[in-house]
Amino acid sequence: MKNFFIKLTFTLLLAGSYAAYAQLPENILKASGSPANPKVPMAWNRYYDYTAITDVCKKLAAAYPNLVKVESMGKSFTGKEMWVMTITDFKTGDASRKPAMYIDGNIHSNEIQGSEFALYTAWYLAESFADTKFIRELLADKTFYIAPTINPDARDNFIHNPNTASSPRSGLIPIDNDRDGATNEDGFDDLDGDGNIVSMRRKNPNGRYRADPKDPRRMIVVGPDEKGEYELLGSEGIDNDGDGFVNEDGEGAYDPNRDWAWNWQPNYIQNGAYKYPFSLPENRGIADFVMKHPNIAAGQSYHNNGGMILRGPGAEEDLNTYNAQDVQVYDALGKMGEDLIPGYRYLVVYKDLYSVFGGELDWFYGGRGIYTFSNELWTSFSLFNKPGADNSPDASYFFDRYLLFKDAFVDWKPYKHPQYGDIEIGGFKKNYGRMHPGFLLESDAHRNMAFTLYHAFHTPKLSVDEISEKNLGGGLREITAVIANSRLMPTHSSQDLKYRIEVPDIVSLSGAKVVAGMVVTNRDMGITAEQKVDPANLSVANIPGNGTVTVRWIVQGSGAVTVSVDSKKGGQAVRKG
Incomplete structure (x- = not known):
């Protein structure tokens, strides 16, 4: 028996040495665009249950403590923790002060691959950080909140119990x-x-x-x-x-994507609605998380199937909510998605599909002013x-x-x-028809991830582009600053501005006594709008995408000044004059 254990130990050590040897960097030619030697090895040609997803989330956080943190948004109906990963370069600043992208999947239990796509995104960001400059720069500027499964009860039901490709959509609350x-x-x-x-x-x-x-x-x-x-x-x-x-x-008959507090309708109007908006604990947990993170400027939810990049409105009755300025942003992003993901089409829910009341997509945009897409994964193309x-x-x-x-x-x-x-x-079988075959799963996950990274890249990026000074005499100076946003998305969507969802951006001056402060509405003509209360901290309604805002102060005294910008969805910027 002793000899048996000695041989077994030797065999395991030998196997381990071969495995370690096979993963040495000198034995690998990196494929472009893919992590060559990940700390958390993953196979992306299969589907993971709740236990496996939990394991991956925790392993990523343990392997990359400066990039990944994991927490729970709440509990499911049966008590499962709803994991969300916060992914950013924590060394470059507070995650909650950077513009953020929220990603989730698997709101419908049979629409399973959204979890893998979300999980792949988290894995790729962490594993590619060291050798991909774009990822390093992205995580220096942005935060990602990634929730792989927002219906964990029914996910496990789908995976572990006999089902069809179309069952069940809901959770496990008895109906x-x-x-x-x-x-x-x-x-x-x-x-x-x-x-x-x-x-x-x-x-x-x-x-x-x-x-x-x-x-x-x-x-x-x-x-x-x-x-x-x-x-x-x-x-x-x-x-x-x-x-x-x-x-x-x-088990279950409600639709979790009819439970959101925007244009919600009862079940006799919108089949699948539950008791009232956010009556499902899973959705309530997500809503609470989003409300606590006003830096979320962009959103992505993964469904299946049909190869679609969807935006709202979900119903024609809500058509006026999506105004022209915001639709221009959606169109630019959505059309890029068509180029990145072959076979996918950029569509409008109510116009190109059917009416959805109380959908997640519309609550994120209508209720929180967040530019949000819902991708229907997998296409027969x-x-x-x-x-x-x-x-x-x-x-x-x-x-x-x-x-x-x-x-x-x-x-x-x-x-x-x-x-x-x-x-x-x-x-x-249930794993065919709506779900990717294994050998096509990673490819589509990567392309959909690339679309979300493009979306996140175009959340606001602010800078103080100019600080100029003019001597007014009598110990007074005029300080003019230009605040630039070099990305596609404004700091406040038009929906945000319409309903004053988020507080205005604040542009502040320090280093001198401020006598007067104003927003410059026309610099050439010298037209300004003075802010008489707290002039050192100017309230700016919006900093447009690919645009600028000019502000001005009259200050007393000499010395260097500092201009800083603080925006909930746009992040922060500082410059000394």
Whole structure:
């Protein structure tokens, strides 16, 4: 026995030495744009449950204490911590005083890859900091708040329990969907116990379907002169409660993306709404976090699917909320997204899809003035990367057959159903159709991340570009300063200004006694607007994107002066005159 343990120890040490050797920098040729030797090794061709996500968040924080900190935004319905990572170069300043980008994923449990995309972003920022100048400069200026999963209960339900690609969307709060007085008494049943919920079909010469001769796995509608072979019976399951319906009363039925406090509507108007805005603990936790972080200037939420870069409004009734100035910013960012992510389209929710009331996207912008996108991840364009190829009705079957080697499909097999009798069950697994196949996951994660980094880059960047002085005589001087914003986004969106969501920016002068202070509205014509109260600290409503604001003071006495700028969403800037 002693010899066995000696041999086992030697084997493990040897294996460890090989693993360490394989990761030595001299043994690796760095691929452009990717971390070569990460401290937290990750595989981005799979999906992680809540425990694994928690582990990655904590490992990143431990490996990069000067870049990553992890905290909880609150607890889910079942008590899971809702992790959010704060990522910035903490050595270059207070994270809460830098313009910030908020990113989350997985509000709908079946829309799973948003978590991986958010997690990839956090991982990439930390692991690329040392050898990528752009990332170092970005994290010196900006803060990222990244919440990989904002529906952790249902994420684990989706991953660990039998489900279809479209179930469930909600969390795990019990709901009586069919109003029979009981909850969770129906829902999916894994008839054959293989861990998959697929489809049911029954042979029927009068059915509307037959097997496709090119691929018998696929059901196609019979032509007018053809004889049917099958009828389709829906997703695998049983009518457990005897009400005549299968799979209609499972865990949850609300939609977390109908729970936000902007243009919220009750369930009879907007199906999926819960009790009242922020009645779900997960959304309440996010809202509290955002309210406590007024530096959040940009937002990104990840959904699936369809290959879309979405902005609001969610409903036509809210059309006037998105005014022309803000739409120009959205358009510039969204069109860049189309260039960065092939096959994705920049769209408006209500106009190009359907109405959404009480959506996260609209609350972030409408309620907080934050420029926010919602990306619908995965597009069938990615199947073959050429226009039109994805429109073929059998494209998914062809892709599964020749690129996934039939790994995504459960072959049809007979089953004795207690209600339908002799049937067959088979079809695509839950991890196909709405979710990326493994080999395409990292590529799309990187492209979507690049879009969010571009968005974050264009949050305001302020500087004091000019301090000039003019002697007025009598011991008085005129100090003029030009405050510049070199990025696309203003310090206050038009929505922010309209509802005075955030406090104005403050431009201050120190080093001399201020007699008068004013905002210069036309420097050439000498037109100013004086601020009589607290003239040393001028209140500026907005510093426009790619624009400037000019301020002026009349001061008494000699000596150097310092001009500083403090903006909740624009950060800080200081310059000595």
